[in-house]
Amino acid sequence: MSEALTALAAEADDRDPLTALRAAAELRRQLDRMEVVAVRRARTQGVLRTDIANALGVSKQAVHKNYGGNRLLPGTR
Numbered sequence: 001m002s003e004a005l006t007a008l009a010a011e012a013d014d015r016d017p018l019t020a021l022r023a024a025a026e027l028r029r030q031l032d033r034m035e036v037v038a039v040r041r042a043r044t045q046g047v048l049r050t051d052i053a054n055a056l057g058v059s060k061q062a063v064h065k066n067y068g069g070n071r072l073l074p075g076t077r
Contacts, residue, residue: 005030039067 008030011023035056042052052067053060 001030036067039063043067 005027008023008027012020012027014020014023039052039056042055043049049060049063053063056063058066
């Protein structure tokens with residue numbers, strides 16, 4: 001995965017603006033997926049939303065809004 005992200009980051013710096021835009025958009029999608037997985041892992045391990053918020057540089061309310069309550073925990077909705 002890291003090699004793919006490295007390649008996308010390099011393409012995002014391409015002189016061709018359309019190549020750079022496509023790469024930046026895909027890089028953003030991949031990073032968003034990685035963030036969701038990391039938050040889910042943190043919540044499953046009992047990490048407090050406050051600590052997750054601090055790690056992400058956002059408010060606790062933003063974590064709750066973006067990752068909603070317990071919906072990321074296995075067996076919950």
